[in-house]
Amino acid sequence: xxxxxxxxxxxxxxxxxxxxxxxxALEAALLELEDSPDDEAIRLEALRRAHTLKxxxxxxxxxxxxxxAHTYEERLENLGDVDAALIAxxxxxxxxxxxxxxxxxxxTESKPHVAHKAHVRVxxxxxxxxxxxAGEIAITRGRVQQMLATRAIDVDVLVEVERQTDQxxxxxxxxxxxxxMVPIGPMFQQYARTVRDLAATHGKNAxxxxxxxxxxxxxSAVELLRDPLTHMIRNAIDHxxxxxxxxxxxxxPAVGHITLEARHEAGSILIRISDDGAGLDRKxxxxxxxxxxxxxxxxxxxxxxxxxxxxxxxxxxxxxxGMDVVRRGVETLRGTIAISTSEGEGTxxxxxxxxxxAVIDGFGVAAGDETYIVPMENVIECVELPADKPANDATxxxxxxxxxxxxxxxxxxxxxxGDAPAxxxxxxxxxxxxxxxxxxxxxxxxxxxxxxxxxxxxAEVPGIAGSSILGSGRVALILDTPAILRNLAAxxxxx
Numbered sequence: 070x071x072x073x074x075x076x077x078x079x080x081x082x083x084x085x086x087x088x089x090x091x092x093x094a095l096e097a098a099l100l101e102l103e104d105s106p107d108d109e110a111i112r113l114e115a116l117r118r119a120h121t122l123k124x125x126x127x128x129x130x131x132x133x134x135x136x137x138a139h140t141y142e143e144r145l146e147n148l149g150d151v152d153a154a155l156i157a158x159x160x161x162x163x164x165x166x167x168x169x170x171x172x173x174x175x176x177t178e179s180k181p182h183v184a185h186k187a188h189v190r191v192x193x194x195x196x197x198x199x200x201x202x203a204g205e206i207a208i209t210r211g212r213v214q215q216m217l218a219t220r221a222i223d224v225d226v227l228v229e230v231e232r233q234t235d236q237x238x239x240x241x242x243x244x245x246x247x248x249x250m251v252p253i254g255p256m257f258q259q260y261a262r263t264v265r266d267l268a269a270t271h272g273k274n275a276x277x278x279x280x281x282x283x284x285x286x287x288x289s290a291v292e293l294l295r296d297p298l299t300h301m302i303r304n305a306i307d308h309x310x311x312x313x314x315x316x317x318x319x320x321x322p323a324v325g326h327i328t329l330e331a332r333h334e335a336g337s338i339l340i341r342i343s344d345d346g347a348g349l350d351r352k353x354x355x356x357x358x359x360x361x362x363x364x365x366x367x368x369x370x371x372x373x374x375x376x377x378x379x380x381x382x383x384x385x386x387x388x389x390x391g392m393d394v395v396r397r398g399v400e401t402l403r404g405t406i407a408i409s410t411s412e413g414e415g416t417x418x419x420x421x422x423x424x425x426x427a428v429i430d431g432f433g434v435a436a437g438d439e440t441y442i443v444p445m446e447n448v449i450e451c452v453e454l455p456a457d458k459p460a461n462d463a464t465x466x467x468x469x470x471x472x473x474x475x476x477x478x479x480x481x482x483x484x485x486x487g488d489a490p491a492x493x494x495x496x497x498x499x500x501x502x503x504x505x506x507x508x509x510x511x512x513x514x515x516x517x518x519x520x521x522x523x524x525x526x527x528a529e530v531p532g533i534a535g536s537s538i539l540g541s542g543r544v545a546l547i548l549d550t551p552a553i554l555r556n557l558a559a560x561x562x563x564x
Contacts (some may be wrong), residue, residue: 077129084189090171091118091125093259096163099156100261101329106151115159116145122166128200133479138405141166151391160262162348182278186407189288191248193494194505199248201485209234246425249289253340254282256291259330260302263437264327267306274313274324275306281331286328287552290402294340294420297398301418302327306390309346309416319413321345338424343417348464349410369501371408400551402426403444405501429520429537429547435497437485440545442518442537447498447550451512454493464557467506469497476506477557482532500551520547531556 098115104113124140141162150154212230216222257279286294310316310325317323330341349371357377360372370376374393395418399406404422423429423446431442433469453479454476458465463481467472474493479485495506519546534549 080129080309083423084125084131085170088122088134088166090255091472092166092170094118094165095122095159095166096262097258099159099163100265102151103153103156103265109377112145112148119145121562125219131170134166135164139170161264163262189249189251195244195248195500199241199244202237202244205243206237208232209237216334229243231452242403242428246287246427246475247447248354249287249425249427250285251288251291251292252282253284253286253331256295256298257282257331257363260298260327260329263299263302264306268310268325271306272312273306275310275453276324276326278326278328279330280328284331284333284338286331286422287427293398293402297395297420298329298340300341300395302391302514305342305344305346305416309344311346311347334421338422340420340422341417342420343415345415348412348414349408349416351410351412372406382387403429403446408561427520429539431516431547432496433545434494434507435489435513436480436483439483439485440513440539441479441509442516442545442547443496443498444534444547444550445515447500449497449499449504450496451459452506453495453510454495454506467495467507472504475506475557476508477553478508480508480510482553498550500554503554505554505557507553518547544550545564 095115095118098118102111102115119138119142122137123142126132126134126138144159144162157531160486170422174379209230211229216227222355228363238270255279261277261279264277285351297318310327311319311321313323313325316325326345327342328343330339330343334496354370358373361373364372364375372392372395376392396406399420399422402422403426404420406421407419408416409419410416429445431444432445432448434443435443452467452469455467462478463475464475466475468474474497478489478493480487480489490510493507493508493510494512497504497506499505521536521538523533523536530548532553533546534552537545537547540543
């Protein structure tokens with residue numbers, strides 16, 4: 070591949086990233102224009118985005134995109150009266166932009182194919198500080214190497230150098246994690262079109278409201294949140310919001326609102342999805358849960374696999390997979406989800422997520438020759454397993470302050486070889502209101518771990534969420550506590 074080809078690939082990749090931003094901003098401006106048809110500033114913003122698309126497409130030789138952008142720009146310059154039909158026409162043009170940008174290299178490959186890659190914009194000052202820290206770490210390492218080479222080891226100096234290195238390393242790690250953070254606003258805004266179009270398709274009128282657009286979230290979490298948020302928004306439109314006539318009859322505004330809110334709270338990020346609709350029909354949910362044989366409170370029943378209150382299957386609901394997907398998606402992000410609802414006023418789903426997915430506060434335990442890490446947010450306490458418990462049973466129960474708690478031996482769960490020690494310990498964990506004990510050989514205590522992804526070989530192994538490298542260089546597996554609790558609950562029901 071020639072140097073020219075490499076430069077063209079880089080240029081095309083940059084165009085794709087910027088085009089995605091411009092198309093999203095154009096769409097958002099049109100949706101604002103529908104609500105404020107006389108706002109000239111909004112029209113000029115849409116025009117500016119179309120003009121930028123035209124210029125950038127011309128620079129990379131995508132003539133079909135440039136030609137369509139030119140026609141679209143002329144349409145924006147001569148809008149006339151803004152009404153629903155015109156906005157629908159312009160939004161259809163946005164869809165055409167997306168198709169052209171996605172397929173241009175296929176419709177012509179003289180253009181090289183450029184694979185879509187995730188991009189994160191990082192401020193120059195952050196990069197400069199990272200470079201400074203890397204240099205300072207190299208200096209402290211050099212001091213240690215010099216002491217080792219000359220055998221002139223001063224323990225006090227060595228301890229001080231190690232302390233400095235640890236501080237520098239911690240600051241560098243924090244900066245790298247912050248560099249992975251992106252504002253959640255652009256993702257929120259992508260749902261504005263979804264809310265408008267889905268509501269209109271089903272005879273309703275709805276708009277999206279966003280709060281906390283500048284709150285930053287780990288970039289990988291943003292991607293993994295898309296499906297859960299999509300399912301909840303679709304459910305809000307189908308089950309929550311009433312038709313305009315019904316809303317007016319109840320004294321509500323004809324236009325319903327779905328609100329996406331993000332904010333920081335107690336070291337976590339809260340994301341709320343709210344609607345001002347009818348609220349959950351608890352009697353209907355209870356009846357449906359009873360018919361399906363689903364135990365537990367009403368809020369938990371909603372997230373059970375196969376649960377739905379829809380009478381018929383539509384493009385929005387009825388298949389019983391949406392909220393189960395939401396729960397599993399949130400758990401993948403090491404998060405929790407809660408529901409609050411008020412009859413006639415609406416429903417709110419609150420998702421609580423860790424600030425970053427790159428590092429986890431965990432509790433280390435050992436079973437056999439293996440070390441495992443349990444996410445600290447799931448840990449309640451440590452107790453000694455009573456001596457009267459059978460040594461070879463995979464599962465059992467113990468009495469913990471008048472509460473019966475089921476437990477599972479990690480040795481049996483992961484088929485580890487060797488005999489258990491005379492004294493075993495129990496790490497009591499919880500998730501979504503359920504408690505269980507993990508029986509282990511040794512308790513190592515709390516530690517912060519950098520998460521490493523697992524290969525496809527481990528994708529189907531239940532109870533494993535990831536891995537980390539210990540200070541000794543060995544690999545420690547990170548336990549998927551929710552999955553272990555679900556499997557243990559299933560075993561208990563069978564027994």
